[in-house]
Amino acid sequence: MTITRRAALALPLLPAAILPARAQPAWPSQPIRIIVPFAAGVSDNIARLVGAEISKVLGQPVVVENRPGAGGNIGSEAVARAAPDGYTLVLGTISSHAINPAITPRMPYDNIRDFAPITQLSSQPNAIAVPASSSARDINGLVAELRRDPGRPFGTSGVGTSVHLAGALFQQLTNTQMDHVPYRGSAGVTTALISGELPLAFDNLSSVLPFHREGRIRILGVTSKERVAAAPEIPAVAETVPGFESLSWHGLFAPARTPGAIVQRLQREAAAALALPAMASRFAELGITPVGSTPDAFAAFVASETQRWAQVARTANIRLD
Incomplete structure (x- = not known):
């Protein structure tokens, strides 16, 4: 057996770390899906408006899919269980990502642990x-x-x-x-x-x-x-009533463990879309304020909202059967 033949047979025994790595396609290399966990309406419109602008920059279609049910829990759970690769996102709201955990006895996901907050899109x-x-x-x-x-x-x-x-x-x-x-x-x-x-x-x-x-x-x-x-x-x-405030909001979330670079890129493009004059004008017509917060700021906001509305729900004894 020649030295060359011995070397060839020995290759499978080499540590994987020193073998050539398979090249990963650059993100995004396929369409991105935004699941809206509600029927068509304001949430649906916001997802389509922002998604259309993100698509232009990323060069991939952004497909909005309505998956309503259980107050937003069905569509949100689907994203919580999706691969953390940046191709499946959810348009979360105050209901699905702050209120539901306080009033639903058996939540199918953890609104804090199972998602990577990307950005708050709007406040109304x-x-x-x-x-x-x-x-x-x-x-x-x-x-x-x-x-x-x-x-x-x-x-x-x-x-x-x-x-x-x-x-x-x-x-x-x-x-x-x-x-x-x-x-x-x-x-x-x-x-x-x-x-x-x-x-x-x-x-x-x-x-x-x-x-x-x-x-x-x-x-x-x-x-x-x-x-x-x-x-x-x-x-x-x-x-008239000091301390009273109640805002509905929408935000983009990815599954937990989505790479930070993808989360940051999505935040930048979403924030840029929200800053467009045409987008601001459309939002203003609806009485909606665009936000575009950083992932860290949005995470802190969601945690605060979860705690705040849990207290209100407990005091009012609001629970879903």
């Missing part, structure tokens, strides 16, 4: 609205009526939503008592308000603002700390 205040015929003209008047008439119903888009928790927080800070009436989405809430069937509702500002502008309902206050540029004539509830 909720709103307190009444029918146009309501005798309540402002928050002070509403609180006075609630104290005279405890147990008044308030509508929201569902149990455990950000607006449900906003209603609970409002009761805790104003020492009032209301009965929650959940609807299947914002459309049912606004229809009931317009008809006068429902005397009061907590809903996303973008859902009720068009009807307020048409004079078909009346928004008494927005739930951000300050008034919003989209409707500066509407007071912030915090002007």
